[in-house]
Amino acid sequence: MSVTVAPTVLARTLGDGWRRPGASAHALADALRGLVVDGRLAVRTRVPSERALAPALGVSRGTVSRAYDRLRADGYLVSARGAGSWLTLPDGAGPGDPPPVPGAAGAAAGRARAVDLTVAALPAPEPLLAECAARAAAGLSRYAATLGYAPAGLAVLREAIAARFSERGAPTTADQILVTSGAQHALHLVLSLLAAPGERVLVDAPTYPRTLSAVRAARARAVAVPLGASGWDLDAWDAAIRAIGPRLGLTIPDFHNPTGLTMSAGDRAALAASAARAGMLLVADETLAELRLDGPAMPPPLAAGDPGGAVVTIGSMSKSAWGGLRIGWIRAAPRLIRELSAARADLDLAGPVLEQLVAVELLARWDEVLASRRSLLRPRRDALLAALAEHAPAWTCRRPRGGLSAWVRLPAPVATRLSSAAAREDLLITPGPSFSVDGTFEHHVRLPFTLPPAELTNAVRTLAETAGLVGSATTMEQSPAPAAI
Amino acid sequence: MSVTVAPTVLARTLGDGWRRPGASAHALADALRGLVVDGRLAVRTRVPSERALAPALGVSRGTVSRAYDRLRADGYLVSARGAGSWLTLPDGAGPGDPPPVPGAAGAAAGRARAVDLTVAALPAPEPLLAECAARAAAGLSRYAATLGYAPAGLAVLREAIAARFSERGAPTTADQILVTSGAQHALHLVLSLLAAPGERVLVDAPTYPRTLSAVRAARARAVAVPLGASGWDLDAWDAAIRAIGPRLGLTIPDFHNPTGLTMSAGDRAALAASAARAGMLLVADETLAELRLDGPAMPPPLAAGDPGGAVVTIGSMSKSAWGGLRIGWIRAAPRLIRELSAARADLDLAGPVLEQLVAVELLARWDEVLASRRSLLRPRRDALLAALAEHAPAWTCRRPRGGLSAWVRLPAPVATRLSSAAAREDLLITPGPSFSVDGTFEHHVRLPFTLPPAELTNAVRTLAETAGLVGSATTMEQSPAPAAI
Numbered sequence: 017m018s019v020t021v022a023p024t025v026l027a028r029t030l031g032d033g034w035r036r037p038g039a040s041a042h043a044l045a046d047a048l049r050g051l052v053v054d055g056r057l058a059v060r061t062r063v064p065s066e067r068a069l070a071p072a073l074g075v076s077r078g079t080v081s082r083a084y085d086r087l088r089a090d091g092y093l094v095s096a097r098g099a100g101s102w103l104t105l106p107d108g109a110g111p112g113d114p115p116p117v118p119g120a121a122g123a124a125a126g127r128a129r130a131v132d133l134t135v136a137a138l139p140a141p142e143p144l145l146a147e148c149a150a151r152a153a154a155g156l157s158r159y160a161a162t163l164g165y166a167p168a169g170l171a172v173l174r175e176a177i178a179a180r181f182s183e184r185g186a187p188t189t190a191d192q193i194l195v196t197s198g199a200q201h202a203l204h205l206v207l208s209l210l211a212a213p214g215e216r217v218l219v220d221a222p223t224y225p226r227t228l229s230a231v232r233a234a235r236a237r238a239v240a241v242p243l244g245a246s247g248w249d250l251d252a253w254d255a256a257i258r259a260i261g262p263r264l265g266l267t268i269p270d271f272h273n274p275t276g277l278t279m280s281a282g283d284r285a286a287l288a289a290s291a292a293r294a295g296m297l298l299v300a301d302e303t304l305a306e307l308r309l310d311g312p313a314m315p316p317p318l319a320a321g322d323p324g325g326a327v328v329t330i331g332s333m334s335k336s337a338w339g340g341l342r343i344g345w346i347r348a349a350p351r352l353i354r355e356l357s358a359a360r361a362d363l364d365l366a367g368p369v370l371e372q373l374v375a376v377e378l379l380a381r382w383d384e385v386l387a388s389r390r391s392l393l394r395p396r397r398d399a400l401l402a403a404l405a406e407h408a409p410a411w412t413c414r415r416p417r418g419g420l421s422a423w424v425r426l427p428a429p430v431a432t433r434l435s436s437a438a439a440r441e442d443l444l445i446t447p448g449p450s451f452s453v454d455g456t457f458e459h460h461v462r463l464p465f466t467l468p469p470a471e472l473t474n475a476v477r478t479l480a481e482t483a484g485l486v487g488s489a490t491t492m493e494q495s496p497a498p499a500a501i
Numbered sequence: 502m503s504v505t506v507a508p509t510v511l512a513r514t515l516g517d518g519w520r521r522p523g524a525s526a527h528a529l530a531d532a533l534r535g536l537v538v539d540g541r542l543a544v545r546t547r548v549p550s551e552r553a554l555a556p557a558l559g560v561s562r563g564t565v566s567r568a569y570d571r572l573r574a575d576g577y578l579v580s581a582r583g584a585g586s587w588l589t590l591p592d593g594a595g596p597g598d599p600p601p602v603p604g605a606a607g608a609a610a611g612r613a614r615a616v617d618l619t620v621a622a623l624p625a626p627e628p629l630l631a632e633c634a635a636r637a638a639a640g641l642s643r644y645a646a647t648l649g650y651a652p653a654g655l656a657v658l659r660e661a662i663a664a665r666f667s668e669r670g671a672p673t674t675a676d677q678i679l680v681t682s683g684a685q686h687a688l689h690l691v692l693s694l695l696a697a698p699g700e701r702v703l704v705d706a707p708t709y710p711r712t713l714s715a716v717r718a719a720r721a722r723a724v725a726v727p728l729g730a731s732g733w734d735l736d737a738w739d740a741a742i743r744a745i746g747p748r749l750g751l752t753i754p755d756f757h758n759p760t761g762l763t764m765s766a767g768d769r770a771a772l773a774a775s776a777a778r779a780g781m782l783l784v785a786d787e788t789l790a791e792l793r794l795d796g797p798a799m800p801p802p803l804a805a806g807d808p809g810g811a812v813v814t815i816g817s818m819s820k821s822a823w824g825g826l827r828i829g830w831i832r833a834a835p836r837l838i839r840e841l842s843a844a845r846a847d848l849d850l851a852g853p854v855l856e857q858l859v860a861v862e863l864l865a866r867w868d869e870v871l872a873s874r875r876s877l878l879r880p881r882r883d884a885l886l887a888a889l890a891e892h893a894p895a896w897t898c899r900r901p902r903g904g905l906s907a908w909v910r911l912p913a914p915v916a917t918r919l920s921s922a923a924a925r926e927d928l929l930i931t932p933g934p935s936f937s938v939d940g941t942f943e944h945h946v947r948l949p950f951t952l953p954p955a956e957l958t959n960a961v962r963t964l965a966e967t968a969g970l971v972g973s974a975t976t977m978e979q980s981p982a983p984a985a986i
Contacts, residue, residue: 140645149641149855153634160625164825197682201849208718213698226847233693233847340649340854362711362718363848364686369825370634371853 020062020100023072029057030073031455033432040075041082048083049092049439050432050447052103062102063093130442131475136273136420136464140338141388148377156370165366168357169195169345173372176379177345181329184305185316191350194357195367195375198344199303199332200226203266206299206328206346207234209359210264218256218265218296220248222423222451222460224273227266227301238453241265243275248283250290257294265291265298269318270305271419274451274462278417281315288318292326302331304419306386309394311417325349333375335420337385343367343375393420399469403476408483421464429458430486437482443475505547505585508557514542515558516940518917525560526567533568534577535917535932537588547587548578615927616960621758621905621949625823626873633862641855650851653842654680654830658857661864662830666814669790670801676835679842680852680860683829684788684817685711688751691784691813691831692719694844695749703741703750703781705733707908707936707945709758712751712786723938726750728760733768735775742779750776750783754803755790756904759936759947763902766800773803777811787816789904791871794879796902810834818860820905822870828852828860878905884954888961893968906949914943915971922967928960 021029034047051057063069066084070077084101087093095101159170168174174190181188196202211217213235219227221240231238241256242249248267257265267287269279279287291298300318308314319327325348332344346356360366378385397416404411404424413424426434431447438445448457465472506514519532536542548554551569555562569586572578580586644655653659659675666673681687696702698720704712706725716723726741727734733752742750752772754764764772776783785803793799804812810833817829831841845851863870882901889896889909898909911919916932923930933942948964950957 135648135650137648137650139647140641140649142642142645145645146638146642149638150635153631153638156625156634157627157631159825160627160630160823162624162825163620163622164625164823165620165622197849197853200847204848213720226850229847233844235698334850338645338649339851340644340647342849342851342853342856359718362685362714363689364682364827365711365819366824366827368682368827368853368856370859371827371856374855 020064021057023064023068026064026069027072031449033449033455033458041079041086044073044075044079044083045086045090046433046436048087048103049090049436050449052092057103062100065100130444131467131471131478133443133445133464133467133475136462136466137335137339138389138392138420138466140340141385144378144381144384144388145338145341145374148374148381151377152370152373155373159369159373164369166195166369166372167360167366168353169193169367170369170372170376173343173376173379176376177331177347180379180382181317181319181347184314184320186320186329186347188319188347189350192347192353194346194348194353194360195372196330196344196346196360197342197364197367198334199301199330200230200344201342202330202332202344202346203227203230203299203301204233205356205360205363206264206330207231207236208363209356210297211236215264216260216262218253218260218262219453220267220272221453222274222448222457223266224268224301225446225450227268228453231266240453243272243277247277248279248287250283250286253287254290257290257296261294262296265296266301267298267318268301268304270302270314271307271416273301273304273419274421274423274448274460276414276416276419276421276423278314279318281321284315284318285321288322288327292322292324296326297328298326299328299330302329303335305331306336307389307393307420308418309390309397309416319347325352328352333378336389337378341371341374341378343371393465396467396469396472397422397465400463400465400472400476403473404463407477407480411480416465420466421462424461424463426459426461426483430483431458431461433486434461434479434483437486438479441478441482443478443482445479505549506542508549508553511549511554512557516934518934518940518943526564526571529558529560529564529568530571530575531918531921533572533588534575534921535934537577542588547585550585615924615929616952616956616963618928618930618949618952618960621947621951622820622824623874623877623905623951625825626870629863629866629869629873630823630826630859633859633866636862637855637858640858644854644858649854651680651854651857652845652851653838654678654852655854655857655861658828658861658864661861662816662832665864665867666802666804666832669799669805671805671814671832673804673832674835677832677838679831679833679838679845680857681815681829681831681845682827682849682852683819684786684815685715685829686827687815687817687829687831688712688715688784688786689718690841690845690848691749691815692716692721693848694841695782696721700749701745701747703738703745703747704938705752705757706938707759707933707942708751709753709786710931710935712753713938716751725938728757728762732762733764733772735768735771738772739775742775742781746779747781750781751786752783752803753786753789755787755799756792756901758789758904759906759908759931759945761899761901761904761906761908763799764803766806769800769803770806773807773812777807777809781811782813783807783811784813784815787814788820790816791821792874792878792905793903794875794882794901804832810837813837818863821874822863826856826859826863828856878950880954881950881952881957882907885948885950885957885961888958889948892962892965896965901950905951906947909946909948911944911946911968915968916943916946918971919946919964919968922971923964926963926967928963928967930964 030047034043066077066080070080094104174193177193178188178190211234215236216239217231217236218241219238221242228238241252319329329347333341410427411424413422416422435445435447446462448460449455515532519528551562551565555565579589659678662678663673663675696719700721701724702716702721703726704723706727713723726737804814814832818826895912896909898907901907920930920932931947933945934940
């Protein structure tokens with residue numbers, strides 16, 4: 017019943033980034049360890065037999081065998097007679113612990129000591145959340161006489177979300193809104209309805225790893241459109257649209273995850289127009305849009321310059337308010353909203369009533385919510401940047417004007433090896449290749465600034481020390497620099 | 502952007518039940534109307550052109566054209582120049598109204614007058630729900646310092662659900678439980694992980710329509726195993742398992758939806774053993790299991806006789822407590838639970854914390870919850886049966902000992918036409934073919950007993966009168982009796 021990753025799939029997931037002259041078993045072990053450490057393969061994934069994997073990788077069976085031995089010795093692979101071998105983490109995570117998914121890693125019994133920089137998320141805004149939950153609970157009885165099913169969401173919440181879009185510059189009515197269980201659920205629903213297996217979907221490169229995994233889960237194929245150093249490359253988007261004729265393109269226009277870039281007003285208009293001309297739905301993920309910390313005012317939402325319905329916006333309260341509140345939304349043309357509502361019934365029928373009432377209460381005090389997030393985040397961002405300047409002066413990053421993380425460029429393409437080495441120091445980070453479809457971005461790591469300042473400072477110091485060891489150990493086998501922004 | 506149903510898909514969905522000597526346009530129109538009235542095709546589904554549909558059905562283009570004309574005249578089809586034709590309901594449901602999904606039909610502006618017997622669900626148990634929501638809201642602050650993500654569910658709820666399984670006779674630990682957003686979400690997640698596109702999945706015939714649509718949404722193929730008149734046909738299950746070698750089989754062992762049958766203890770043990778021998782996961786949907794009204798004690802859960810992990814149980818609070826509370830669960834071997842938790846992250850990351858705390862409070866008062874449901878349901882069931890005896894003495898049904906609905910056998914195979922005619926009287930019912938993969942069960946309708954007694958009595962009277970008209974009008978064209986249980 018366990019999932020075994022097929023040899024060809026594992027070969028594709030590994031890519032060619034690990035292939036270097038000499039020391040191939042060592043490099044293969046490092047690459048496999050990287051996949052499990054950064055969550056690209058789930059803990060407990062069964063690996064193919066040595067006999068099966070070797071031809072898929074074009075290496076000898078002995079190479080695979082030595083790589084597996086090394087992983088076993090380091091605690092990343094467990095084998096049982098008659099049950100094969102599976103990936104694990106060396107911290108003693110036993111059968112009763114949850115798998116390492118966002119927010120769970122730090123909470124799992126065996127990883128209590130680890131500092132988790134893989135998750136960009138904050139604790140709840142208190143006492144605001146408690147007050148809103150109490151008011152929502154008091155108002156629940158108004159809905160008790162109904163059957164409780166509202167696949168598109170409660171009218172009162174759809175109206176409140178529409179009003180917030182209108183305030184931000186994109187006039188919106190309630191029938192353009194579908195309430196979801198977070199942005200990931202929204203993306204899954206859009207892909208379920210609009211991406212057939214094998215269909216190609218345009219994505220930013222780099223982009224949020226769970227955007228890529230949602231595309232994979234829909235059995236669609238992500239086609240990367242590279243970001244430039246300072247923003248979106250509209251010629252590249254136009255060329256990809258012309259070459260592929262995709263039905264869907266996915267982008268993150270505000271405090272882009274992971275780069276932190278924000279799309280200019282002019283680029284928004286041009287990209288929406290390109291999508292409209294080509295009949296492509298452009299899905300704008302606005303999860304981080306409301307987390308501006310300083311710097312210039314935000315341009316209007318991408319949807320503002322799109323009268324024709326080519327832009328589908330997805331958003332969420334998970335980053336602006338709290339991840340434990342599972343409320344997101346889709347903004348689209350009313351006809352598409354109706355189709356998505358009907359399709360949603362096969363996925364999970366409808367969303368919870370009480371949770372939606374909490375969201376209504378939070379939106380009524382939205383300025384307070386955002387102010388509490390900003391006052392928490394600004395000193396944390398500044399602490400991260402200060403620590404980087406002090407402990408890792410050769411690393412570079414753009415100062416994030418919003419969002420939850422910094423995209424840090426390393427002086428060498430060692431991100432995966434750095435994350436593996438850091439994991440041995442109980443410090444978890446997400447290396448650049450997790451943000452790509454092809455294993456590129458080895459020059460980058462994403463560092464969230466969501467932990468308290470002192471923890472961030474300590475983490476950066478540890479990371480810089482670890483990088484010093486990784487960097488000197490790997491100078492001899494450095495490969496050509498991969499694509500970077 | 503609208504969904505067009507492909508000619509071959511529409512032909513398959515229609516089945517052959519509508520084909521009768523003569524009057525084929527009339528019969529085709531009736532069959533298409535049936536699909537939209539009972540929700541097997543969503544409102545706003547675009548239909549193929551007459552030219553495209555005719556060869557798929559093996560009829561002349563003129564026949565399709567006359568059927569479409571008739572649907573247009575009756576208000577079930579709308580055509581617009583250059584935009585094709587799409588199905589709709591003749592009650593004036595406009596672009597701003599939600600689509601007809603469970604519980605929404607009666608609430609939509611244009612259908613406020615309709616009596617909705619398509620939904621088997623109850624209002625919330627008050628004041629219990631309000632009290633539990635208030636306690637949960639007060640306890641939310643304990644989780645505010647966390648990031649709020651628990652893909653397998655909060656430990657306290659997993660423990661409470663496991664304890665309830667143990668009480669019911671299937672000893673269970675928390676690591677065997679994954680909390681979902683209802684049973685539909687649980688089924689979607691299981692299918693996402695374990696059913697590849699094109700893969701065959703065994704299902705009961707008849708079965709819950711959204712079980713079938715979840716299989717379709719996963720692009721898998723439902724293979725029906727017929728129920729016998731008094732229970733499961735284990736020889737048929739064994740033969741299907743041998744013939745197909747499926748990875749998954751889906752059944753509803755307790756107060757089966759729609760037949761109301763409950764699987765005997767002996768059959769449970771035998772079916773679990775067959776599944777274990779064949780390496781098939783048997784998914785038992787226990788959504789209605791706790792709604793026993795009277796009659797013999799329930800056998801232990803299917804999972805109780807399955808030490809080897811061949812049984813996966815899904816359950817929900819939607820029917821026992823309230824549909825507006827989106828809490829369900831999966832019980833399976835710990836390893837599979839971990840794999841499902843990891844897969845869930847791509848669908849919606851995790852469930853809401855507050856909602857889970859409400860579920861914990863409700864489970865602490867679960868006997869009260871169930872008692873309130875039973876005291877509501879018993880007189881409603883009795884009213885439905887009394888009304889059937891009085892107004893439709895030729896219709897037969899087994900007395901439901903639990904669950905939420907009766908499976909009523911009509912004296913003629915007119916269920917689809919009856920539901921179409923009833924819809925014109927503002928009475929919505931689900932005809933038998935909605936519960937099958939092949940359009941059979943035209944002798945049956947499912948009648949929930951969830952409305953107040955007086956409304957049920959009125960509805961049965963209207964339905965019996967309508968059936969009198971339908972029956973006499975169709976005697977001449979009666980087809981051979983379809984499969985029935």
